[in-house]
Amino acid sequence: MTTTEVPSDLAAFAGFLRERLAVLSGEFARPSDAADRAPGDDRIAAVEELREGHEEEIRWVRRFQAALYEAGIAWPSGPVVHGGLGLTPAHDAVLDDLLSELGFPSREALFVGLRIVAPALLHHAAPALRDEVLPALYRAQIVGCQLFSEPGAGSDLAGVTTRAVRDGDDWVVSGQKVWTSMAHLADVGEALVRTHPEASKHGGLTMLLIDMHAPGVTVRPIRQMTGGAAFNEVFLDEVRVPDARRIGGLGEGWRVAGTSLGSERSTMGGAAGPLTPYVMERVVGLVRRLGAEADAVHRPQIARAVAAVAAMRAVANLSPGSWSHRLEPVSGSVLKMLMSQAADEIARLAQDVLGEGAFVDLGEADAYAWSEFVLGVPALHIAGGTDEIQRNVIAQRGLGLPRVSAPRAT
Structure with a gap:
């Protein structure tokens, strides 16, 4: 599919999407009165919860995301080279609205990877890292999470103390993160770490992409008053991260975090929120x-x-x-x-x-x-x-x- 075949007008684009989604409706769409819910489950949640027996549901959502990618419509605003359509965030919103309207599965489990991690990679990562990770995120081959907040650094995010020490071509990361959505599902984590403790509070931070299956990574769910566990605490014990997995320059972690947070906040008010x-x-x-x-x-x-x-x-x-x-x-x-x-x-x-x-x-x-x-x-x-x-x-x-x-x- 070439971008010249895709209408940029939002109304026409909605029609374009409907034609392609019709092909997927038989396999993935649910009846409208059960949109975003498992069969027989009418609960309504402000934050999606980790529930027992959720594994098949997650596999189903990942298959659906892969089908969107193969149909060429998973990332309307994304660069064509990474499987996108080269359009605008407004076109992403049209897709979100239609998926909900037509009863397709919620992509909440993929939200952090697609709307928080991906923008940071797109705008700040080296080309090789972008080319490797962005298509994998949008195919749902991997799931991403955001390793920002810490027990002593939430509202004051620049106060993070998780340390990354250089060792040859690697960084050795130790610390604790908390309130990490979807960490229990994630394959990679966008981690804000302190690489230069002698620098200013904001200037000593760097962003790394951590393998969540690497030795030294421990994820523990946090049970909420709702009964679910959408958030987690993550312990990093001398986790080795290649410098090639760095997002942005040394000491530029705060700027990279701003890109992720800006995208998250903007998206939370739309149909994907x-x-x-x-x-x-x-x-x-x-x-x-x-x-x-x-x-x-x-x-x-x-x-x-x-x-x-x-x-x-x-x-x-x-x-x-x-x-x-x-x-x-x-x-x-x-x-x-x-x-x-x-x-x-x-x-x-x-x-x-x-x-x-x-x-x-x-x-x-x-x-x-x-x-x-x-x-x-x-x-x-x-x-x-x-x-x-x-x-x-x-x-x-x-x-x-x-x-x-x-x-x-x-």
Whole structure:
């Protein structure tokens, strides 16, 4: 397929995708009322959870991603040389919307590799590393994870202490990472490490691509209050990483991390994020089934949820040229904040409408199905950078406001 055969107009591109997805629908698409769910499972989650017996589900998703790649539509915005179509992120969003609308499996397990690790490789890695890893990620031959946060470095990400010491052509990495989504499935991990402890806090960091199956890598799931374990802690005990697996230059890890985080935040507000079309369809169905829109008590909360989602979608649909030159670099932070606020409003609405049925299985439609979503929403205020960090990014980098020093103790 050549790029001249692919329409750039978004509406025409959607039609182009529908034709190609029709070929895959018989094998992969589910009925619309079960989109993104395993058969017989009506649960709704803000963050996909690790569940017992998930292995076949993951294999199925990986087969589906491979089929998308072979059909030439897995990465609309990606370079043609790596199997992409050379289009724009807006075309990626069209694909995400259609996959959800047509009942194809959720690619949540691949999110970190495709939307966080891949952009860092694309923009910063040496050609040989890009050529090797990017097609493998988009074929789902490998799964990626993000080794950023640490027990003592979450919001203050530049404070990471995981050390990488040079030994010939290798780096020897030791430290601990935490809150690592999909580490239990991952083959490679994008790791922010400290290579120059004598340098400045931000300048001493470098990004490495670690083999998650290498000796010295230990992954332990973190059980959440939802009952699942989507996050993990990862221990790195003298793990050897070839310098050829470095992403970007020495001391440029902070800049590489910015690329990954910007992509993550931007994507979280779209159909590939937590508020999928499936979630929106379910909440609308819930409100209508219970007649909540006719209840004066529920109407204000419905209005708040509708307004929050409308704001998120309006910003997500803005073209890059619609932003001022100062706000363009922080657009991902703006969208991430709007997404987490919209998720809050939807969670409150589900609780208001269902009452105890939000947390107790009453044997009725939608009863208990929303419990994981409600309990998982707080994590969205942390994932991709806490709300406080996002506000600082928007204020300082976008609006040009001065950094405010912490008050001195008297």
